[in-house]
Structure formats: C-alpha cells, structure tokens
Amino acid sequence: MNFEFSEENEQKFQELLTKYPKKDSLMLPSLWMIQHQESWISPEAMEYLAKRLDTSPMNIYSVASFYTMFHLKPIGKYNIQVCKTLSCMLRGSEDIKKHIENRLGIKAGESTKDMKFTITEVECLGSCGTAPCVCINDDYIQNTTPAIIDEIINELK
Numbered sequence: 001m002n003f004e005f006s007e008e009n010e011q012k013f014q015e016l017l018t019k020y021p022k023k024d025s026l027m028l029p030s031l032w033m034i035q036h037q038e039s040w041i042s043p044e045a046m047e048y049l050a051k052r053l054d055t056s057p058m059n060i061y062s063v064a065s066f067y068t069m070f071h072l073k074p075i076g077k078y079n080i081q082v083c084k085t086l087s088c089m090l091r092g093s094e095d096i097k098k099h100i101e102n103r104l105g106i107k108a109g110e111s112t113k114d115m116k117f118t119i120t121e122v123e124c125l126g127s128c129g130t131a132p133c134v135c136i137n138d139d140y141i142q143n144t145t146p147a148i149i150d151e152i153i154n155e156l157k
C-alpha cells in the first residue's frame, strides 16, 4: 500500500518548506498531516516522509513512536481518549472508562470490529479543572458523565 500526501496536504507541505530552513523541522507537522489524512501513520507513510525530508525511515519512526498521540497502528474512526491522570481519576474517570467499555463491548486499547470506535487511556489532557475529561478525536467533553457519553455514542453510531 503506497502513501502520498493528498493534494491539500501537498500544498501545506510546500508552504512549510518555505518557512523552515531545515527539512527536519517539518517532521512533526508532516506527521500530523499524515495522521489526519489516514487516521494512523503506516510504515509506508514513514518511508514516504523519510524520502520527502531526506532522512531515514528509522529517524521518522523514532520521532513518531516517542509521542503517544501518534498512532502507529490503525484505530477506529472515533478515538475515545479517557484521561487517567489524578484530577480525572479522583472525579470518576475509571467509572467513565468502564461505562464506555461496557457500551462498546471492548476494552481500553481495543477497537470495535467495524473500526468505528477505539478506546484509549491517556495522560492529562490539560483540562483538569473540568474533570473528568474525555476527548473524542479533537473534541473535548468536560465534566463527563455516563449520560453524556451515552448521548454522544448514540449520535456517532
């Protein structure tokens, strides 16, 4: 399976090239573009990016695998990220996680068979004041309750 930037991402890549003196500096924004395009970063995409940035696939892998927000295996269309750090934990994130697991019939770290949902446990989402916090793709759900989760899952199903 070959990978190449979509037309839109190619345009963004070309713009970024004019802004940075070193191609290495384009690695993180390029990885984001790949993830937004494919929902994950495949080995083929890493090889493609390595060629575009005149570096090695191992260099790309070492950066992509360092950050937990980059997905190195396919994930569901909706990635439900449940914060497991202190404030959220004290405000019931474990119960929220169990509720989501029961609703979807999968455990954290797994995806539904139809690849619609993935549950991921993450560290602090930076929204401790509105704990417990859940993030679905790029959207934050604050002061999360099982009822709110049910409503959202029903809409997304």
Ligand code: FES
Pocket: 083, 084, 085, 086, 087, 088, 089, 123, 124, 125, 126, 127, 128, 129, 131, 133
């Ligand atoms: S501890 Fe959950 S958002 Fe900070």
